[in-house]
Amino acid sequence: MYTQALNTKDTSDTSRPGDSARLAVFQATIDAEDKIEANDWMPEAYRRTLVRQISQHAHSEVIGMQPEGNWLTRAPSLRRKAALLAKIQDEAGHGLYLYAAAETLGVRREELYAQLLSGKAKYSSIFNYPTETWADIGVIGWLVDGAAIMNQIPLCRCSYGPYARAMIRVCKEESFHQRQGYEIMLTLCRGTAAQKAMAQDALNRWWWPALMMFGPSDTDSIHSADSVRWKIKRFSNDELRQRFIDATVPQGLHLGLTFPDPALRLDEASGHWQHGEIDWAEFKRVLAGGGPMNAQRLAHRRQTEDDGAWVREAALAFAEKRRQAKVTRVAAE
Numbered sequence: 001m002y003t004q005a006l007n008t009k010d011t012s013d014t015s016r017p018g019d020s021a022r023l024a025v026f027q028a029t030i031d032a033e034d035k036i037e038a039n040d041w042m043p044e045a046y047r048r049t050l051v052r053q054i055s056q057h058a059h060s061e062v063i064g065m066q067p068e069g070n071w072l073t074r075a076p077s078l079r080r081k082a083a084l085l086a087k088i089q090d091e092a093g094h095g096l097y098l099y100a101a102a103e104t105l106g107v108r109r110e111e112l113y114a115q116l117l118s119g120k121a122k123y124s125s126i127f128n129y130p131t132e133t134w135a136d137i138g139v140i141g142w143l144v145d146g147a148a149i150m151n152q153i154p155l156c157r158c159s160y161g162p163y164a165r166a167m168i169r170v171c172k173e174e175s176f177h178q179r180q181g182y183e184i185m186l187t188l189c190r191g192t193a194a195q196k197a198m199a200q201d202a203l204n205r206w207w208w209p210a211l212m213m214f215g216p217s218d219t220d221s222i223h224s225a226d227s228v229r230w231k232i233k234r235f236s237n238d239e240l241r242q243r244f245i246d247a248t249v250p251q252g253l254h255l256g257l258t259f260p261d262p263a264l265r266l267d268e269a270s271g272h273w274q275h276g277e278i279d280w281a282e283f284k285r286v287l288a289g290g291g292p293m294n295a296q297r298l299a300h301r302r303q304t305e306d307d308g309a310w311v312r313e314a315a316l317a318f319a320e321k322r323r324q325a326k327v328t329r330v331a332a333e
């Protein structure tokens, strides 16, 4: 799927002689809805934006396994446990496709991991909230995967080929995840009063953080203008957030649940659900590391990295042993 030989040195800015002509070809390719591939010339800012977004996306998938992993040993049935296990394995796979896509831009995976572990790189704000009850697993599938799909379907048409192709498979799997989450919610909401209250409590805690997944409002989104011009982004943060609200509110009402937003109301004229003000101070606090679970998520990831060091070292030593054996065999032939 991904190329092996990359022209990673040829990613200059537009300041070199000849670059303005190459920039014109680059933008014309994008405007014609063709893909930019790994060996194509691209402006450095485009490459940097993609490395930033794709790696943060990969980190989100990897860190995103933790809140759900918290419930693996306590899933209420074997069927639920098997589905949750499969979902978490999918998230690990998404991380791997995305790191592979980022590597086509000439950055090493180890460098990206290091940025995550040092706290330099961001991952989605949503994974800094705790999973307190089983209903949180339903809400994560329904809302978090639902928001992820809304944001990621347009990324299947992103101008950078390796990212766009990776997103196609990711979106198919996210769609299964969303359904398993909604099915958990449906079961709880058709269950006892206590189960329904648990579902309502989970929705109350996750609704606003789910809306924050789409990023800052358009007026505060620093990267959107470039990303839209380069067709990395097809819709703005606020447009996707509104689409998500419009799709999700009727689903919640069907469950018999209420949303923790007194301002939420259907605007008959536009057909859109109007919502209250998002607490951007909370968003900024979580991004700055002050969310309820930031410290624990990173500490756990660092511990896992240390615990797995012997496996990586053993695999490398084994690969080296096989390489040496092959060299000896070829020399003897």
Ligand code: FAQ
Residues within 6 Å of the ligand: 052, 053, 056, 057, 058, 060, 061, 064, 065, 091, 122, 123, 124, 125, 126, 140, 144, 145, 148, 151, 212, 213, 214, 215, 216, 220, 221, 222, 223, 224, 227, 237, 287
């Ligand atoms: N959390 O100028 P913009 C999932 C940062 S996957 C943290 O608007 P942009 C699957 C942004 O990076 C969820 N940081 O930026 C799953 C930038 O910071 P920087 C992840 C955020 O890139 C489900 C700054 O704010 N999905 O859930 C957030 O144009 C269940 C300014 O923002 C993706 O990564 C945030 N919510 O738009 C797994 C999708 N929002 O880099 C397990 C791909 C913004 O300058 C269980 N990414 N920031 O330091 C994107 O579509 C975009 O990067 C946006 C942000 C829309 C997230």
